[in-house]
Amino acid sequence: MRILIVSQYFWPEKFRINDLAVGLKEKGHEVEVLTGKPNYGKTTFYEGYSFLNKSRETWNDIKIHRAALIPRHKANNIDLVFNYLSFALFGSIKAFFLKGRYDKIFVFVPSPIISGVPAIVLKRRKKIPIYFWVQDLWPESVTATTDIKNKRIINFLESVTHWIYKNCDKILIQSQAFTPSILQRANDEKKIIYYPNSVEALYKVVSPLGEFKRQLPQGFTVMFAGNIGEAQDFNTLLNAACITRDHNKNIKWVIIGDGRKKPYVEQKIADNNLQDVFFLLGERPVEQMPNFFACADCLLVSLKSNYIFSLTIPSKVQSYLACGKPLIGALDGEGARIIKDANAGLVSDAEDSVGLANNIEKMSKMSVSERAKLGNNARAYFELEFEREKLLDKLEDIFKSDL
Template sequence: MRILIVTQYFWPETFRINDLALALSERGHIVEVLTGKPNYGKSGFYSNYSFFNKQSETWNGIKIHRSSLIPRGNAGKVRLIINYLSFALFASIKAFFLPGKVDRIFVFEPSPITVGFPALLLKWKKKASIYFWVQDLWPQSVTAGGGIKNKIVVNFLDKITRWIYERSDKILIQSEAFREIIFNQGVNPEKIIFYPNSVEAIFKKKKAHPEYIRMLPEGFKIMFAGNIGEAQDFETILAAAALVKGKNKAIKWVILGNGRKREFVEKRIVELDLQECFFLMGEFPVVQMPDFFACANCLLVSLKKDYIFSLTIPSKLQSYLACGKPILASLDGEGGRIIKEAKAGLVSESENPKLLAEKVIEFYNLTTAELDEIGQNARAYFESNFEREILVDKLEDIFLKNE
């Protein structure tokens, strides 16, 4: 099949769609990507990219068509809106002139929903079916994570979302909990298909390497990897760390990543006198994550208390499960349910630092054998539910059934 992926984010930005594109290409499909100039997590474009250059390039045999856009900058509300709309506009123009035949259009939507505009133009021009993979619910995720509460704006975004869903041939959802909300947005239930995220093949259980052990503090290591943002609720994590510190100084919190809340976290570490137990390590390439995870005693995932967040499976959860490590969660809803079902760790409700601290101490008091068993449960659940090749098989089947 000739598959065109439409996504605002793609390599060298680190999103799950990169690996899925590779997996489809490995299966012999001709894969091309319509995307933006890489800028996610930066104040401007990535090195060697600009508004005008690199309109196309090839990565691992995949042809990439790059649309111009206005970078996210400091990722403030206004700048994000400009970023989203500029991609929708310039990608639509780019889409109109894309040559060649397309059999399937696959849309990756971790936000914004406006990625649907160039995809719909391509559907009309190429006479191809659209498979819209929903990672973030709109407009709900905007109100929860972006702080937009104006009813006129929210209703307008809801109408756009319904319009895009209605014109897509299939709606793929990363969490079963999304089904009811999307159905209530007027989508035919037969169009909705559960299709969760997997992870790159590099995510697997590894032995701790001395090189990585030396980079980390000594003690019982609770490790978080990912965005230091509003949604990740570092207020609760830091408050729990302060409570734990008074009971056990051997417990260390290790944070891999960066984000808009880093400055806040740095300030609170000092205010709560956590310098000896809370460590911001910065960003590392994704290929190094399994080696870091191997050195951890447990892996931390957290989200703020919000109905929409409770419906989401945090993308890092599959990575943690794949690496066969015990998981410590400050989560409500679907993510917590999966951890409990898998017997892969301990779960505290969101925004409850006291309970999270108790779960940390509970983990610390487990034997090495008990921690190993929990890690084995995690890996087994991943292999049964989120393994890469199984999910690629499923996507190919979804594509073929619509012929």
């Protein structure tokens, strides 16, 4: 099949869609990507990119068509609005002039949902079916993660969401809990297909290596990997760290990643004298993450208490499960359910710092064999529900069912 992937984000930005594109290519499909100029996590474009240059590239034998856009700058609400709208506009212009022939359009949709507009432009021009892979619910995620409360804006986003879903042939959802919200706007249950995230094949069980162990503090290591943002609720983590420090100074919190809240977290570490137990290692190459995970005693996932967040499966859950380590969850809903169903760790409610601290102390007192059993359960559940090749086969079946 000839597949065009539409995504505002793509390599060298680090998103799951990169590996899915490679996976489809490995299975013999012709894959092209319509995306924007890379700028995620930066105040401007990635090095070597600008508003006008590199409109075409090739990566892993995948042809990339890059639309101009306005970078995220400081990523405040106004900056993000211009960033989102610019890709919808310039991506649509780019789509209109694409000369390739495609059998399917596959749209990767974290935020914003309007990144699907270029796909609809191309569908109307060339009569190609659209498969819309929803990672975040709109407009709910907007009201949950921003201070936008204006009813006119929310009603506008609601109308846009209805229009986009109406123009999709299939809507793939990363969490089964998305179904009621999607159905309310798509009005067609037959469109909706559960299709969860997997992870790159590099996420697997590996042996701990000294070169990575030496980068970590000595003690019982609780490791968090990913975005240091509002949704991840670092206040709860920091409060729990204060509790564990007072009870057991051997418990060390290690954060690998970066994000808008990092300066805030750094200040809180200083204010609460957590420098000896709470460590920010910064970003590391994705290829190294399984090695860091192997050196940790448990892996931490957290989200704020919010109805929308409770419907989402944080993508780090699959990464953690794949690496066969015990999980500590401080979250509600689907993410918590998966950890419990897998019998892969301990879970407390979102924003419950006391419960989180108690679970970490409980896990620190487990024997090595008890924690190893939880890790084995994690890997087994991953292979059953989220294994990469199995999900690529499922996506092929979804495509072929409409041929």
